[in-house]
Amino acid sequence: MAPGAGRALLGTAVAMDLHSHAGRAIHSRSEPDRPFIPVAAPMREGGMGLAALAIVPDSPATRVVDRYIQPYRTPDPGELWAHGQAAFARLHRLIAQERLEIVTSRAGLARAKRPGAPPAVVVASEGGDFMEGQIDRLDWAFREQRLRHLQLTHYRVNELGDIQTVNPVHNGLTDFGAEVVRACNRLGIVVDLAHATLPMVRRAAEISGKPIVLSHTALSSQPRPYSRLITAEHARVVARTGGVVGIWPLVGSDPTPRRYAESMARMVDAIGIDHVGIGSDMRGLLGRGAFENYDATPDLAQALLETGMDAEGVKKVMGGNCARVLEAVLPT
Numbered sequence: 001m002a003p004g005a006g007r008a009l010l011g012t013a014v015a016m017d018l019h020s021h022a023g024r025a026i027h028s029r030s031e032p033d034r035p036f037i038p039v040a041a042p043m044r045e046g047g048m049g050l051a052a053l054a055i056v057p058d059s060p061a062t063r064v065v066d067r068y069i070q071p072y073r074t075p076d077p078g079e080l081w082a083h084g085q086a087a088f089a090r091l092h093r094l095i096a097q098e099r100l101e102i103v104t105s106r107a108g109l110a111r112a113k114r115p116g117a118p119p120a121v122v123v124a125s126e127g128g129d130f131m132e133g134q135i136d137r138l139d140w141a142f143r144e145q146r147l148r149h150l151q152l153t154h155y156r157v158n159e160l161g162d163i164q165t166v167n168p169v170h171n172g173l174t175d176f177g178a179e180v181v182r183a184c185n186r187l188g189i190v191v192d193l194a195h196a197t198l199p200m201v202r203r204a205a206e207i208s209g210k211p212i213v214l215s216h217t218a219l220s221s222q223p224r225p226y227s228r229l230i231t232a233e234h235a236r237v238v239a240r241t242g243g244v245v246g247i248w249p250l251v252g253s254d255p256t257p258r259r260y261a262e263s264m265a266r267m268v269d270a271i272g273i274d275h276v277g278i279g280s281d282m283r284g285l286l287g288r289g290a291f292e293n294y295d296a297t298p299d300l301a302q303a304l305l306e307t308g309m310d311a312e313g314v315k316k317v318m319g320g321n322c323a324r325v326l327e328a329v330l331p332t
Contacts, residue, residue, distance in 0.1 A: 006302030009311055009318075010047035014113045015297050016319035017051040018246035018277050019124070019151075019194065019215035021284040022294065023094045026056050027087035039294070040098040043119035046297030049319065050103060050112050052149045052190075052215065053095070054124035055087035056284075061129075062155045067286055071156035071166065075129075081137065084130025088123075088145040095121060104146050105188075106330045113323060122326070123147050124192075126284075127154035133176055135183060142187045148330060150184055151192035151215065152177055152204070161200040165226045172199030173207075181207045188331035194246075194279075198234050211242035211325045216279030218248050219267045232270040239275035242328065244321045246279020249289035260290035261303035264317055273313045277322045 023039035043051070060083050061075040095102060101120040103109050112120035123146045131137040141147035152160040152173075160177035162168040173181070173196075181204050184191045191208055193201045194215045205212060220229035228248075235245050247267055251259040267276045278300070280291050291300060297318075304314045 007298035013315040014049035016322035020051040027090040042294035045295040048294040052124040053121040054126040057084040057130040124149035133159040149190040162197040173203040215246040239271040249291035255290035257299040257303035
């Protein structure tokens with residue numbers, strides 16, 4: 001493959017990231033005013049057109065133990081709602097400082113896909129914990145915070161369902177979780193099942209009338225207990241909705257674009273070229289990943305081409321599949 005082929009390909013396609021905390025978007029109660037780092041410039045340099053930029057509403061109730069994030073206490077009533085509001089406020093300050101466009105509709109998505117368009121984001125939440133079981137807070141987030149991408153669960157079992165990394169409590173998606181899935185379909189919010197157990201994903205897929213995503217994970221033939229990796233069966237549940245599985249850049253002790261591309265290619269082999277995308281989890285990883293900054297986006301495109309994937313397939317994985325889901329879900 002000729003050097004520079006990846007960058008040339010991105011001149012004819014828009015790359016999109018299904019899950020990101022770029023710019024230090026995550027709100028920290030211990031450092032509420034910590035400075036942001038650039039997002040727009042690396043996106044422009046690398047040809048990353050759009051990222052789902054996520055808040056983390058459950059962080060007051062979790063902590064890192066032996067390099068794993070774990071829940072450690074029951075939050076006080078109203079605590080995660082307050083934290084969620086502060087987290088959304090920080091996210092919007094970052095967006096304003098970086099002059100990022102916010103995509104809230106299909107029309108906005110069409111503008112973001114035009115050549116030379118400014119870098120854009122979809123406002124996302126990694127967990128529905130800020131709702132604390134109150135559906136009206138989803139409407140608030142859609143209306144006031146411009147939320148268009150909701151991951152139902154994160155690192156604590158919440159009111160919506162079970163997670164992969166601790167023992168199940170609800171046997172999958174709760175009735176409130178089902179109500180939230182239906183509301184997301186009605187409003188035009190992408191439903192994200194990252195971190196959710198397979199029974200939860202199955203029920204959400206049955207309920208949703210729109211494609212769902214699983215924004216950041218990787219394929220394993222036999223995931224360890226409490227692993228965030230998934231089987232091909234798990235991934236196919238998402239694919240059958242017309243959805244997309246975003247692939248994590250955590251690819252071992254020697255992370256490289258080629259190893260990341262090979263992880264993506266394995267998922268393509270399992271569920272098809274139309275159902276795989278980027279899920280960088282940028283600035284949210286505890287370990288070193290193979291995709292640390294958006295100016296490296298052409299390197300990933302190049303690596304995908306070097307795995308033998310054809311140009312049209314690379315365009316789909318780099319952003320076309322994500323765009324298709326957004327077109328199917330977002331309001332007009």
